[in-house]
Amino acid sequence: MKPKFKRVPKHIGIIPDGNRRWAEQQGMPKESGYSHGIDPGLALYETCVELGIPEVTFYGFTQDNTKRPSAQKLAFQQACIDAVNLLSNRDASLLVIGNTESPQFPKELLPYTVRQTFGKDLIKINFLVNYGWKWDLANGLKSEKPRDDIHKTIASRDISRIDLIVRWGGRRRLSGFLPVQSIYADFYVVDDYWPNFDRSHFYDALKWYDEQDITLGG
Amino acid sequence: MKPKFKRVPKHIGIIPDGNRRWAEQQGMPKESGYSHGIDPGLALYETCVELGIPEVTFYGFTQDNTKRPSAQKLAFQQACIDAVNLLSNRDASLLVIGNTESPQFPKELLPYTVRQTFGKDLIKINFLVNYGWKWDLANGLKSEKPRDDIHKTIASRDISRIDLIVRWGGRRRLSGFLPVQSIYADFYVVDDYWPNFDRSHFYDALKWYDEQDITLGG
DSSP: OOOOOOOOSSSEEEEOHHHHHHHHTSSSSSGGGGGGGGGHHHHHHHHHHTTOOOOEEEEEEETTTSSOOHHHHHHHHHHHHHHHHTTTTEEEEEEESSSTTTTOOOOGGGGSSSOOESSSOOOOEEEEEEEOOHHHHHHHHOOOSOOOOOOTTTTTTTTTOOOOEEEEOOOOOOOTSOOOTTOOOOEESSOOOOOGGGGGHHHHHHHHHHHHOTTTOO | OOOOOOOOOEEEEEEEEOOOHHHHTTTSSSGGGGGGGGHHHHHHHHHHHHHHHOOOEEEEEEETTSSHHHHHHHHHHHHHHHHHHHHHTTSEEEEEEOOSSSSSOOOEEEEGGGGGGEEEEOOOEEEEEEEOOOHHHHHTTOSOOOOOOOOHTTTTTTOOSSEEEEEESSOOTTTOOOOTTTOEEEEEESSGGGGGGHHHHHHHHHHHTTHHHHHHHH
Protein backbone atom coordinates (compact mmCIF):
# COMPACT_ATOMS: atom_id res chain seq x y z
CA MET A 1 0.00 0.00 0.00
CA LYS A 2 1.33 3.40 -0.99
CA PRO A 3 1.77 5.52 2.14
CA LYS A 4 0.92 9.24 2.30
CA PHE A 5 3.47 11.96 3.03
CA LYS A 6 3.04 15.61 4.00
CA ARG A 7 5.79 16.49 1.55
CA VAL A 8 8.09 14.48 -0.69
CA PRO A 9 11.64 15.52 -1.58
CA LYS A 10 12.06 17.33 -4.90
CA HIS A 11 15.33 15.56 -5.56
CA ILE A 12 16.62 12.29 -4.12
CA GLY A 13 20.15 10.89 -4.36
CA ILE A 14 20.52 7.12 -4.35
CA ILE A 15 23.71 5.33 -3.25
CA PRO A 16 23.06 1.68 -4.17
CA ASP A 17 25.77 0.06 -2.05
CA GLY A 18 26.27 -3.52 -0.89
CA ASN A 19 26.17 -5.39 -4.21
CA ARG A 20 29.44 -7.22 -3.54
CA ARG A 21 28.63 -8.05 0.07
CA TRP A 22 25.23 -9.36 -1.09
CA ALA A 23 26.92 -11.63 -3.68
CA GLU A 24 29.35 -13.00 -1.09
CA GLN A 25 26.46 -13.73 1.25
CA GLN A 26 24.85 -15.73 -1.58
CA GLY A 27 28.08 -17.69 -2.08
CA MET A 28 28.68 -16.03 -5.45
CA PRO A 29 31.77 -14.15 -6.67
CA LYS A 30 31.68 -10.48 -5.68
CA GLU A 31 31.25 -9.18 -9.23
CA SER A 32 28.01 -11.14 -9.67
CA GLY A 33 26.24 -8.70 -7.36
CA TYR A 34 26.02 -5.76 -9.72
CA SER A 35 23.62 -7.31 -12.25
CA HIS A 36 21.25 -7.95 -9.34
CA GLY A 37 21.18 -4.21 -8.71
CA ILE A 38 19.37 -3.38 -11.96
CA ASP A 39 15.84 -4.53 -11.08
CA PRO A 40 15.98 -2.59 -7.79
CA GLY A 41 16.81 0.53 -9.82
CA LEU A 42 13.75 0.04 -12.00
CA ALA A 43 11.56 -0.59 -8.95
CA LEU A 44 12.87 2.59 -7.39
CA TYR A 45 12.18 4.53 -10.59
CA GLU A 46 8.57 3.26 -10.58
CA THR A 47 8.11 4.15 -6.91
CA CYS A 48 9.38 7.69 -7.51
CA VAL A 49 7.03 8.18 -10.47
CA GLU A 50 4.07 6.94 -8.40
CA LEU A 51 4.91 9.36 -5.61
CA GLY A 52 5.48 12.30 -7.95
CA ILE A 53 9.13 12.80 -7.04
CA PRO A 54 10.50 15.09 -9.79
CA GLU A 55 14.22 14.19 -9.81
CA VAL A 56 16.43 11.23 -8.85
CA THR A 57 20.19 10.82 -9.13
CA PHE A 58 21.78 7.35 -9.07
CA TYR A 59 25.40 6.84 -8.01
CA GLY A 60 26.49 4.47 -10.78
CA PHE A 61 30.24 4.14 -10.41
CA THR A 62 33.13 6.46 -9.59
CA GLN A 63 36.67 6.98 -10.76
CA ASP A 64 37.73 5.67 -7.33
CA ASN A 65 35.79 2.45 -8.02
CA THR A 66 37.65 1.77 -11.28
CA LYS A 67 40.76 0.86 -9.28
CA ARG A 68 39.00 -2.39 -8.30
CA PRO A 69 39.80 -5.79 -9.90
CA SER A 70 38.98 -5.91 -13.59
CA ALA A 71 36.15 -8.49 -13.29
CA GLN A 72 34.34 -6.16 -10.89
CA LYS A 73 34.96 -3.13 -13.05
CA LEU A 74 33.57 -4.80 -16.15
CA ALA A 75 30.55 -5.97 -14.17
CA PHE A 76 29.60 -2.57 -12.75
CA GLN A 77 30.22 -0.86 -16.09
CA GLN A 78 27.88 -3.35 -17.78
CA ALA A 79 25.26 -2.96 -15.05
CA CYS A 80 25.24 0.81 -15.63
CA ILE A 81 24.91 0.38 -19.39
CA ASP A 82 22.03 -2.06 -18.91
CA ALA A 83 20.29 0.12 -16.33
CA VAL A 84 20.45 3.25 -18.51
CA ASN A 85 19.24 1.34 -21.58
CA LEU A 86 16.30 -0.09 -19.64
CA LEU A 87 15.38 3.33 -18.27
CA SER A 88 15.44 4.74 -21.80
CA ASN A 89 12.46 2.46 -22.52
CA ARG A 90 10.44 4.08 -19.75
CA ASP A 91 9.09 7.61 -19.28
CA ALA A 92 11.90 9.88 -18.13
CA SER A 93 14.37 12.53 -19.13
CA LEU A 94 17.80 10.96 -18.75
CA LEU A 95 21.25 12.48 -18.23
CA VAL A 96 24.52 10.61 -17.70
CA ILE A 97 27.28 12.63 -16.02
CA GLY A 98 30.90 11.61 -15.54
CA ASN A 99 34.39 11.93 -16.93
CA THR A 100 33.97 10.94 -20.60
CA GLU A 101 37.60 11.70 -21.41
CA SER A 102 38.79 8.55 -19.65
CA PRO A 103 38.70 5.04 -21.22
CA GLN A 104 36.76 3.92 -18.11
CA PHE A 105 33.69 5.72 -19.41
CA PRO A 106 31.57 3.20 -21.38
CA LYS A 107 31.22 4.41 -25.00
CA GLU A 108 27.69 3.01 -25.08
CA LEU A 109 26.59 5.75 -22.69
CA LEU A 110 27.99 8.71 -24.65
CA PRO A 111 24.62 9.46 -26.34
CA TYR A 112 23.09 10.07 -22.90
CA THR A 113 25.57 12.75 -21.83
CA VAL A 114 23.17 15.32 -23.28
CA ARG A 115 19.79 15.17 -21.52
CA GLN A 116 17.18 13.34 -23.60
CA THR A 117 13.55 12.65 -22.92
CA PHE A 118 12.24 9.15 -23.56
CA GLY A 119 8.48 8.50 -23.61
CA LYS A 120 6.54 10.82 -21.33
CA ASP A 121 8.62 13.31 -19.34
CA LEU A 122 7.51 11.96 -15.94
CA ILE A 123 10.76 12.35 -14.00
CA LYS A 124 14.33 13.64 -14.36
CA ILE A 125 16.89 10.89 -13.84
CA ASN A 126 20.60 11.58 -13.50
CA PHE A 127 23.07 8.74 -13.61
CA LEU A 128 26.64 9.25 -12.37
CA VAL A 129 29.03 7.17 -14.48
CA ASN A 130 32.80 7.33 -14.03
CA TYR A 131 32.08 10.27 -11.75
CA GLY A 132 34.79 11.75 -9.53
CA TRP A 133 34.32 14.46 -6.92
CA LYS A 134 37.77 15.87 -7.72
CA TRP A 135 36.95 15.90 -11.42
CA ASP A 136 33.61 17.55 -10.68
CA LEU A 137 34.97 20.33 -8.46
CA ALA A 138 38.16 20.94 -10.45
CA ASN A 139 36.07 21.88 -13.48
CA GLY A 140 35.53 25.37 -12.08
CA LEU A 141 39.25 25.82 -11.45
CA LYS A 142 39.88 25.51 -15.19
CA SER A 143 37.45 28.28 -16.00
CA GLU A 144 38.99 31.46 -17.38
CA LYS A 145 36.47 33.89 -16.04
CA PRO A 146 36.28 33.75 -12.26
CA ARG A 147 32.84 33.05 -10.81
CA ASP A 148 31.43 33.37 -7.34
CA ASP A 149 28.86 30.60 -7.34
CA ILE A 150 30.67 27.27 -7.20
CA HIS A 151 27.51 25.34 -8.23
CA LYS A 152 27.59 27.09 -11.63
CA THR A 153 31.21 26.09 -12.25
CA ILE A 154 31.25 22.37 -11.45
CA ALA A 155 31.06 19.65 -14.09
CA SER A 156 27.74 18.41 -12.62
CA ARG A 157 26.13 21.88 -12.67
CA ASP A 158 23.07 20.52 -14.52
CA ILE A 159 22.21 18.49 -11.39
CA SER A 160 20.23 20.49 -8.83
CA ARG A 161 20.49 20.60 -5.02
CA ILE A 162 19.56 17.32 -3.32
CA ASP A 163 17.00 17.13 -0.49
CA LEU A 164 17.42 13.53 0.61
CA ILE A 165 20.18 10.96 0.09
CA VAL A 166 19.32 7.31 0.67
CA ARG A 167 22.22 4.90 0.96
CA TRP A 168 21.78 1.13 1.00
CA GLY A 169 24.33 -1.25 2.55
CA GLY A 170 24.66 0.22 6.04
CA ARG A 171 27.60 2.58 5.56
CA ARG A 172 27.18 6.09 6.90
CA ARG A 173 29.32 8.11 4.53
CA LEU A 174 28.90 10.02 1.28
CA SER A 175 31.93 8.52 -0.54
CA GLY A 176 32.32 11.52 -2.81
CA PHE A 177 28.68 11.72 -3.93
CA LEU A 178 28.04 15.20 -5.44
CA PRO A 179 29.58 17.25 -2.62
CA VAL A 180 28.09 20.58 -3.71
CA GLN A 181 24.54 19.34 -4.25
CA SER A 182 24.64 17.30 -1.00
CA ILE A 183 25.55 20.23 1.29
CA TYR A 184 22.11 20.49 2.94
CA ALA A 185 20.78 17.01 2.14
CA ASP A 186 19.27 14.79 4.81
CA PHE A 187 21.03 11.44 4.89
CA TYR A 188 19.20 8.16 5.47
CA VAL A 189 20.94 4.80 5.64
CA VAL A 190 19.26 1.45 4.90
CA ASP A 191 21.01 -1.42 6.63
CA ASP A 192 20.05 -3.93 3.94
CA TYR A 193 22.09 -4.48 0.74
CA TRP A 194 20.91 -2.82 -2.48
CA PRO A 195 20.05 -6.10 -4.32
CA ASN A 196 17.61 -6.78 -1.43
CA PHE A 197 15.81 -3.50 -2.28
CA ASP A 198 12.26 -3.40 -1.02
CA ARG A 199 9.83 -0.51 -1.42
CA SER A 200 9.43 -0.48 2.35
CA HIS A 201 13.08 0.66 2.68
CA PHE A 202 12.30 3.66 0.52
CA TYR A 203 8.99 4.40 2.23
CA ASP A 204 10.78 4.33 5.61
CA ALA A 205 13.32 6.86 4.30
CA LEU A 206 10.51 9.13 3.08
CA LYS A 207 8.61 8.77 6.37
CA TRP A 208 11.75 9.81 8.24
CA TYR A 209 12.35 12.72 5.84
CA ASP A 210 8.75 13.84 6.36
CA GLU A 211 9.55 14.50 10.05
CA GLN A 212 12.73 16.51 9.46
CA ASP A 213 12.96 20.23 9.94
CA ILE A 214 14.38 21.80 6.79
CA THR A 215 16.62 24.79 7.55
CA LEU A 216 19.13 24.91 4.66
CA GLY A 217 21.81 25.78 7.19
CA GLY A 218 19.91 28.81 8.55
CA MET B 1 36.30 4.01 32.47
CA LYS B 2 38.24 4.75 29.30
CA PRO B 3 37.42 2.09 26.70
CA LYS B 4 40.00 0.57 24.34
CA PHE B 5 39.83 0.87 20.58
CA LYS B 6 41.67 -1.00 17.82
CA ARG B 7 42.19 2.31 16.04
CA VAL B 8 41.12 5.88 16.71
CA PRO B 9 40.43 8.42 13.98
CA LYS B 10 43.29 10.78 13.11
CA HIS B 11 40.91 13.67 12.63
CA ILE B 12 37.40 14.12 14.01
CA GLY B 13 34.85 16.76 13.01
CA ILE B 14 32.39 17.88 15.68
CA ILE B 15 28.98 19.38 14.86
CA PRO B 16 27.70 20.58 18.25
CA ASP B 17 24.01 20.99 17.35
CA GLY B 18 20.90 21.27 19.51
CA ASN B 19 21.83 24.21 21.77
CA ARG B 20 18.61 26.10 21.03
CA ARG B 21 16.37 23.05 21.33
CA TRP B 22 18.05 22.22 24.64
CA ALA B 23 17.37 25.76 25.93
CA GLU B 24 13.71 25.56 24.93
CA GLN B 25 13.40 22.22 26.67
CA GLN B 26 14.74 23.91 29.84
CA GLY B 27 12.17 26.69 29.47
CA MET B 28 14.88 29.22 28.63
CA PRO B 29 15.11 31.54 25.61
CA LYS B 30 16.76 29.87 22.63
CA GLU B 31 19.91 32.00 22.74
CA SER B 32 20.71 30.86 26.30
CA GLY B 33 21.70 27.46 24.98
CA TYR B 34 25.01 28.42 23.42
CA SER B 35 26.88 29.27 26.63
CA HIS B 36 25.98 25.78 27.87
CA GLY B 37 27.88 24.36 24.92
CA ILE B 38 31.29 25.57 26.14
CA ASP B 39 31.92 23.05 28.94
CA PRO B 40 31.02 20.16 26.63
CA GLY B 41 33.68 21.45 24.21
CA LEU B 42 36.33 21.39 26.94
CA ALA B 43 35.25 17.90 28.03
CA LEU B 44 35.54 16.74 24.45
CA TYR B 45 38.99 18.29 24.13
CA GLU B 46 40.12 16.42 27.27
CA THR B 47 38.70 13.14 26.02
CA CYS B 48 40.51 13.50 22.69
CA VAL B 49 43.82 14.24 24.42
CA GLU B 50 43.38 11.18 26.67
CA LEU B 51 42.70 8.97 23.67
CA GLY B 52 45.58 10.37 21.63
CA ILE B 53 43.41 11.75 18.83
CA PRO B 54 45.72 14.11 16.91
CA GLU B 55 43.24 16.57 15.35
CA VAL B 56 39.72 17.87 16.04
CA THR B 57 37.66 20.44 14.15
CA PHE B 58 34.71 22.18 15.81
CA TYR B 59 31.86 23.66 13.78
CA GLY B 60 31.54 27.02 15.57
CA PHE B 61 29.14 29.06 13.46
CA THR B 62 28.52 29.60 9.77
CA GLN B 63 27.68 32.48 7.50
CA ASP B 64 24.26 30.81 7.06
CA ASN B 65 23.78 30.97 10.87
CA THR B 66 24.35 34.74 10.99
CA LYS B 67 20.95 35.28 9.34
CA ARG B 68 19.34 34.27 12.66
CA PRO B 69 17.85 36.81 15.13
CA SER B 70 20.44 39.15 16.58
CA ALA B 71 20.20 37.86 20.18
CA GLN B 72 21.10 34.38 18.94
CA LYS B 73 23.89 35.67 16.75
CA LEU B 74 25.49 37.60 19.61
CA ALA B 75 25.18 34.56 21.87
CA PHE B 76 26.87 32.11 19.52
CA GLN B 77 29.58 34.61 18.60
CA GLN B 78 30.34 35.10 22.32
CA ALA B 79 30.31 31.35 22.97
CA CYS B 80 32.92 30.87 20.23
CA ILE B 81 35.11 33.64 21.63
CA ASP B 82 34.88 32.14 25.13
CA ALA B 83 35.55 28.61 23.92
CA VAL B 84 38.65 29.60 21.94
CA ASN B 85 39.99 31.69 24.84
CA LEU B 86 39.51 28.79 27.25
CA LEU B 87 41.21 26.37 24.88
CA SER B 88 44.16 28.76 24.60
CA ASN B 89 44.79 28.05 28.30
CA ARG B 90 45.16 24.34 27.63
CA ASP B 91 47.70 22.33 25.64
CA ALA B 92 46.89 22.58 21.96
CA SER B 93 47.78 24.18 18.67
CA LEU B 94 44.80 26.33 17.71
CA LEU B 95 43.59 27.62 14.35
CA VAL B 96 40.43 29.63 13.68
CA ILE B 97 39.17 29.51 10.09
CA GLY B 98 36.36 31.57 8.57
CA ASN B 99 35.58 34.63 6.53
CA THR B 100 37.41 37.41 8.38
CA GLU B 101 36.45 40.03 5.80
CA SER B 102 32.87 40.15 7.07
CA PRO B 103 31.75 42.14 10.16
CA GLN B 104 30.21 38.90 11.49
CA PHE B 105 33.70 37.60 12.27
CA PRO B 106 34.51 38.47 15.93
CA LYS B 107 37.59 40.72 16.04
CA GLU B 108 38.66 39.01 19.28
CA LEU B 109 39.44 35.88 17.29
CA LEU B 110 41.65 37.47 14.63
CA PRO B 111 44.90 36.57 16.49
CA TYR B 112 43.98 32.89 16.16
CA THR B 113 43.66 32.90 12.37
CA VAL B 114 47.32 31.94 12.20
CA ARG B 115 47.96 28.61 13.94
CA GLN B 116 49.50 29.08 17.38
CA THR B 117 50.58 26.56 19.96
CA PHE B 118 49.55 27.11 23.57
CA GLY B 119 51.18 25.06 26.33
CA LYS B 120 52.22 21.59 25.19
CA ASP B 121 51.40 20.72 21.58
CA LEU B 122 49.13 17.78 22.50
CA ILE B 123 46.48 18.15 19.80
CA LYS B 124 45.60 20.25 16.75
CA ILE B 125 42.29 22.06 17.17
CA ASN B 126 40.55 23.84 14.32
CA PHE B 127 37.60 26.09 15.03
CA LEU B 128 35.28 27.17 12.20
CA VAL B 129 34.05 30.70 12.84
CA ASN B 130 31.90 32.58 10.33
CA TYR B 131 32.66 29.71 7.98
CA GLY B 132 30.79 29.26 4.72
CA TRP B 133 31.09 26.33 2.33
CA LYS B 134 30.59 28.67 -0.64
CA TRP B 135 33.26 31.00 0.68
CA ASP B 136 35.58 28.04 1.26
CA LEU B 137 35.19 26.48 -2.18
CA ALA B 138 35.07 29.76 -4.11
CA ASN B 139 38.55 30.59 -2.86
CA GLY B 140 40.08 28.35 -5.52
CA LEU B 141 38.04 29.98 -8.26
CA LYS B 142 39.75 33.29 -7.55
CA SER B 143 43.20 31.78 -8.03
CA GLU B 144 45.11 33.00 -11.05
CA LYS B 145 47.10 29.87 -11.68
CA PRO B 146 44.85 26.89 -12.34
CA ARG B 147 45.36 23.90 -10.06
CA ASP B 148 44.19 20.32 -10.25
CA ASP B 149 43.89 19.47 -6.58
CA ILE B 150 40.86 21.25 -5.16
CA HIS B 151 41.98 20.62 -1.57
CA LYS B 152 45.02 22.83 -2.16
CA THR B 153 42.91 25.70 -3.45
CA ILE B 154 40.18 26.03 -0.81
CA ALA B 155 40.24 28.59 2.00
CA SER B 156 40.36 25.79 4.60
CA ARG B 157 43.31 24.01 2.93
CA ASP B 158 45.21 23.90 6.26
CA ILE B 159 42.57 21.52 7.61
CA SER B 160 43.24 17.89 6.67
CA ARG B 161 40.89 15.12 5.54
CA ILE B 162 38.40 14.06 8.23
CA ASP B 163 37.92 10.41 9.26
CA LEU B 164 34.87 10.70 11.49
CA ILE B 165 32.20 13.36 11.91
CA VAL B 166 30.12 13.29 15.08
CA ARG B 167 26.97 15.40 15.10
CA TRP B 168 24.93 16.01 18.23
CA GLY B 169 21.23 16.93 18.14
CA GLY B 170 19.82 14.11 16.03
CA ARG B 171 19.99 15.66 12.56
CA ARG B 172 21.51 13.53 9.84
CA ARG B 173 23.00 16.14 7.55
CA LEU B 174 26.33 17.91 7.07
CA SER B 175 24.92 21.47 6.81
CA GLY B 176 27.90 22.71 4.82
CA PHE B 177 30.61 21.34 7.13
CA LEU B 178 33.94 21.27 5.22
CA PRO B 179 32.65 19.55 2.07
CA VAL B 180 36.09 18.67 0.67
CA GLN B 181 37.53 17.26 3.90
CA SER B 182 34.30 15.34 4.64
CA ILE B 183 34.20 13.43 1.32
CA TYR B 184 35.18 10.03 2.81
CA ALA B 185 34.27 10.69 6.46
CA ASP B 186 32.14 8.27 8.46
CA PHE B 187 29.15 10.08 9.92
CA TYR B 188 27.79 9.35 13.40
CA VAL B 189 24.76 11.08 14.88
CA VAL B 190 24.09 11.43 18.62
CA ASP B 191 20.40 11.87 19.35
CA ASP B 192 21.01 13.96 22.46
CA TYR B 193 21.54 17.75 22.38
CA TRP B 194 25.09 19.14 22.59
CA PRO B 195 24.70 20.80 26.03
CA ASN B 196 23.84 17.30 27.34
CA PHE B 197 27.25 16.06 26.14
CA ASP B 198 28.43 12.96 27.90
CA ARG B 199 31.68 11.10 27.26
CA SER B 200 29.62 7.98 26.61
CA HIS B 201 28.20 9.64 23.46
CA PHE B 202 31.71 10.08 22.14
CA TYR B 203 32.87 6.62 23.17
CA ASP B 204 29.84 5.14 21.38
CA ALA B 205 30.81 7.04 18.22
CA LEU B 206 34.38 5.73 18.46
CA LYS B 207 33.19 2.18 19.13
CA TRP B 208 31.03 2.39 16.01
CA TYR B 209 33.91 3.85 13.97
CA ASP B 210 36.15 1.03 15.16
CA GLU B 211 33.90 -1.46 13.33
CA GLN B 212 33.79 0.41 10.00
CA ASP B 213 35.61 -0.74 6.92
CA ILE B 214 37.71 2.14 5.58
CA THR B 215 37.87 2.18 1.77
CA LEU B 216 38.36 5.87 0.83
CA GLY B 217 35.96 5.32 -2.04
CA GLY B 218 37.94 2.37 -3.52
